Amino acid sequence: MISVAEALERLLSLAVPLASEEVPLAKAAGRVLSGEVQAARAQPPFTASAMDGYAVSGDPQPGETLKVIGEAQAGGAWTGRIAQGQAVRIFTGAPLPAGADRVVIQENVTATEGQITINETSATAHIRRAGSDFAAGHSLPGPRLLRPADLALLAAMNVARPQVARRPVVALIATGDELVLPGEAPREDQIICSNTFAIKALAETAGAEVRLMPLARDRVEALRDVIALAEGADVIVTIGGASVGDHDLVAGVARGMGIDMAFHKVALRPGKPLMSGRLGNSVFLGLPGNPVSAIVCSHLFLLPLLRRLQGLREVAPVLRRATLAHAVEANGNRAHYMRAIVEEGTEGPVLRAGDSQESAFLVPLSEANALLLRPPHAPAAAAGDPALWLAI
Numbered sequence: 001m002i003s004v005a006e007a008l009e010r011l012l013s014l015a016v017p018l019a020s021e022e023v024p025l026a027k028a029a030g031r032v033l034s035g036e037v038q039a040a041r042a043q044p045p046f047t048a049s050a051m052d053g054y055a056v057s058g059d060p061q062p063g064e065t066l067k068v069i070g071e072a073q074a075g076g077a078w079t080g081r082i083a084q085g086q087a088v089r090i091f092t093g094a095p096l097p098a099g100a101d102r103v104v105i106q107e108n109v110t111a112t113e114g115q116i117t118i119n120e121t122s123a124t125a126h127i128r129r130a131g132s133d134f135a136a137g138h139s140l141p142g143p144r145l146l147r148p149a150d151l152a153l154l155a156a157m158n159v160a161r162p163q164v165a166r167r168p169v170v171a172l173i174a175t176g177d178e179l180v181l182p183g184e185a186p187r188e189d190q191i192i193c194s195n196t197f198a199i200k201a202l203a204e205t206a207g208a209e210v211r212l213m214p215l216a217r218d219r220v221e222a223l224r225d226v227i228a229l230a231e232g233a234d235v236i237v238t239i240g241g242a243s244v245g246d247h248d249l250v251a252g253v254a255r256g257m258g259i260d261m262a263f264h265k266v267a268l269r270p271g272k273p274l275m276s277g278r279l280g281n282s283v284f285l286g287l288p289g290n291p292v293s294a295i296v297c298s299h300l301f302l303l304p305l306l307r308r309l310q311g312l313r314e315v316a317p318v319l320r321r322a323t324l325a326h327a328v329e330a331n332g333n334r335a336h337y338m339r340a341i342v343e344e345g346t347e348g349p350v351l352r353a354g355d356s357q358e359s360a361f362l363v364p365l366s367e368a369n370a371l372l373l374r375p376p377h378a379p380a381a382a383a384g385d386p387a388l389w390l391a392i
């Protein structure tokens, strides 16, 4: 069995970066900017008032009275020139008139018909210099996952249609004679297919377009047919049938279809039977069927793969530190990702592993907000000891 790190490296090496496409900004959230983009203009494009008040020349002192000779508002510049002893009524965002050096906020003046008297001065000029946020030509480098603030920045840079990596297409295949879809009437010996819905949602958070394939029954031909239907997908994900039982057919069928297997079995709990390889133009990822195993493996492997396909470099799950709320036993030879709850304590985050670590149970997974990582062969640890975790 190979380590989680080795498996992830082998999986990521199968990823051929996807082509890019242009999208309108309103559709660009969560997409990966492909390359560098440059600002067509500076921001602010002109020196602007940062407050509502009066634009003045020089630094008039308390008691001075100035004549108000015009008004400037955002989107409505006053185009004259201010001289000493004059003021222009100005509002936040308006271009600062020529000859003005500062803005006196309206709270600091007494305004009467056509004039103001200064009551107080302030150390700040209350102006935003042209280009003080960014200059024309300012660049936002890619690849970069576009967060909401990035979209505002791109808009201000007047980039209307950024180039982003196209969405990876994921074909999701649940396997097993025991499965029926939610809403259907299961026989006594059947269960509801659950994993698919978590994995679809997870893949979509990483920008994928997910195709739900028909359920594949536990027969070689049936499985082969559904996998063949998935041709053209960037990633083919199977769920179940990954282990060693007589009805666990996925590895054999994938081999029969010509997969170049990168690994099968990882020193991981839950998720030992995980497999991956290249199948035609697709990356093939065979997840174990147990719901927790499949979902944990999706966090650890599918999400990084989807991000790498879109060109991102830093894709491994982010490990954070916390202290253990209780003792934990020594670990065996597989990295154990325990379902846990992380909470903010008085001295930082505290981790509590769930009572049940059964890889088929969904309630503890639904209650968890973290996976507590116990590395292979980690010695027993006591309450208060440091531990690593990742958010789920």
Ligand SMILES: Nc1nc2c(c(=O)[nH]1)N[C@H]1C(S)=C(S)[C@@H](COP(=O)(O)OP(=O)(O)OC[C@H]3O[C@@H](n4cnc5c(N)ncnc54)[C@H](O)[C@@H]3O)O[C@H]1N2
Residues within 6 Å of the ligand: 174, 175, 176, 178, 179, 191, 192, 193, 194, 195, 196, 239, 240, 241, 242, 243, 244, 245, 248, 270, 271, 272, 273, 287, 288, 289, 290, 291, 293, 359, 360
């Ligand atoms: N003799 C051995 N048996 C098993 C081993 C082993 O090493 N030796 N490994 C165990 C481990 S670890 C895991 S994990 C499971 C995974 O096996 P499979 O990937 O072959 O999964 P299945 O047998 O098809 O299913 C396991 C379990 O999950 C349920 N399942 C499957 N698909 C879904 C779905 N889409 N939604 C909800 N539940 C699903 C299925 O009914 C089974 O109960 O193997 C152990 N066995």
Ligand code: MOO
Residues within 6 Å of the ligand: 268, 269, 270, 271, 272, 273, 288, 290, 293, 359, 360
């Ligand atoms: O590795 Mo299995 O995924 O323990 O349940």
